[in-house]
Amino acid sequence: MLAIDGLTKSYGAFDLGPIDLAVDEEVLAVLGPSGCGKTTLLAAIAGVTDTDAGTITLNGRDLTDRAPEDRGTVLVFQDGALFPHMTARENVAYAAASTGKIDELAATLEIGDVLDQRAATLSGGERQRVALARSLAADPSALLLDEPLANLDAPIKRRLRDELRPLLSSLSIPVVYVTHDQHEATAIGDRLAVVNDGVIQQLDTPSEVFARPATPFVASFTGSTNLFQARVAEEEGNPVLEWADHRFDVADDEYPVGVDIWFCIRPEYVTVVDDLAVEGRNNLDGHVRRRVFEGDGYRIDVTPEGADDVLQVTLSPPDYDWLDLDDRDRVRLSLPQDAIHIVGECDRTDAD
Numbered sequence: 001m002l003a004i005d006g007l008t009k010s011y012g013a014f015d016l017g018p019i020d021l022a023v024d025e026e027v028l029a030v031l032g033p034s035g036c037g038k039t040t041l042l043a044a045i046a047g048v049t050d051t052d053a054g055t056i057t058l059n060g061r062d063l064t065d066r067a068p069e070d071r072g073t074v075l076v077f078q079d080g081a082l083f084p085h086m087t088a089r090e091n092v093a094y095a096a097a098s099t100g101k102i103d104e105l106a107a108t109l110e111i112g113d114v115l116d117q118r119a120a121t122l123s124g125g126e127r128q129r130v131a132l133a134r135s136l137a138a139d140p141s142a143l144l145l146d147e148p149l150a151n152l153d154a155p156i157k158r159r160l161r162d163e164l165r166p167l168l169s170s171l172s173i174p175v176v177y178v179t180h181d182q183h184e185a186t187a188i189g190d191r192l193a194v195v196n197d198g199v200i201q202q203l204d205t206p207s208e209v210f211a212r213p214a215t216p217f218v219a220s221f222t223g224s225t226n227l228f229q230a231r232v233a234e235e236e237g238n239p240v241l242e243w244a245d246h247r248f249d250v251a252d253d254e255y256p257v258g259v260d261i262w263f264c265i266r267p268e269y270v271t272v273v274d275d276l277a278v279e280g281r282n283n284l285d286g287h288v289r290r291r292v293f294e295g296d297g298y299r300i301d302v303t304p305e306g307a308d309d310v311l312q313v314t315l316s317p318p319d320y321d322w323l324d325l326d327d328r329d330r331v332r333l334s335l336p337q338d339a340i341h342i343v344g345e346c347d348r349t350d351a352d
């Protein structure tokens with residue numbers, strides 16, 4: 001278990017923490033935008049940067065004042081940082097506790113064919129596999145990965161990402177995996193910590209973070225682009241949200257009537273009702289403002305009647321073709337009650 005308590009580190013105007021975090025034998029994905037402090041957190045755990053306050057323990061051993069090489073942690077960077085003049089085998093052997101392990105790791109990471117090639121001649125994907133083999137050869141007690149797939153092409157990145165998940169889980173050590181890519185974070189992490197401005201805003205399973213973001217930042221950073229302000233009201237004893245001219249049933253009843261809140265709904269949960277005659281409690285009408293082909297699907301932006309906001313809807317290519325929409329078409333949308341998540345109350349500064 002890797003335990004971090006009250007960790008802080010400042011660089012000029014940037015403050016990391018205080019961070020309190022316990023990472024079990026699991027993969028914790030740390031997700032956040034550029035400059036939020038992800039690398040600083042890993043560097044502090046690895047001991048390559050000093051900290052201002054707090055403690056770090058690994059399996060009960062206090063690491064706080066120990067040198068990087070005396071921590072049992074291994075840090076892997078996005079460029080792999082191999083010795084270019086050495087072969088892949090020499091790079092892996094450099095860190096290996098025993099040479100017997102090299103061939104086993106080479107087989108697992110599928111680098112057997114390139115072991116005798118100089119590191120400088122390896123492709124990006126091969127380089128990262130060798131870097132991972134080298135980090136695992138050292139038998140770390142905790143593995144720290146800093147955007148290990150950031151420099152790879154999309155297909156190789158996806159493949160390595162899918163292979164990494166079982167590999168990292170099988171290590172049975174704390175793994176902290178830093179990325180700014182939400183797809184990578186959800187595919188790899190058992191749990192997800194979303195960081196902004198040096199602070200962990202939410203720590204939970206990926207599915208929980210995506211379904212129920214705890215803050216407006218988490219909602220927008222994880223793709224809930226539909227984030228709006230509304231007021232809590234009541235109808236026949238049941239909670240509803242008033243948004244522009246619309247009223248929606250919501251499942252969440254923890255907010256009092258009259259309170260202004262943020263709510264979100266993921267674009268993939270909004271559906272287009274094909275028949276404009278169909279009435280429904282959570283339906284609303286609007287006009288298509290823009291249609292965007294996003295490769296794996298379509299996004300349509302809809303301006304709801306009576307609102308200034310834009311509601312995004314994602315559609316699969318077959319649904320999109322079938323609906324045959326044009327710009328400015330009138331559409332009826334349905335916002336399923338269970339898909340509407342109240343993120344939290346608007347504070348005064350939000351409302352101004």
Ligand SMILES: Nc1ncnc2c1ncn2[C@@H]1O[C@H](COP(=O)(O)OP(=O)(O)OP(=O)(O)O)[C@@H](O)[C@H]1O
Pocket residue numbers: 011014032033034035036037038039040041180
């Ligand atoms: N050695 C340093 N000296 C001064 N400022 C630093 C140093 N290292 C990091 N910072 C600052 O601390 C903040 C956090 O940086 P950090 O590299 O941890 O962010 P990050 O989330 O890893 O970003 P990225 O995804 O771009 O790598 C940034 O504002 C950065 O400029």
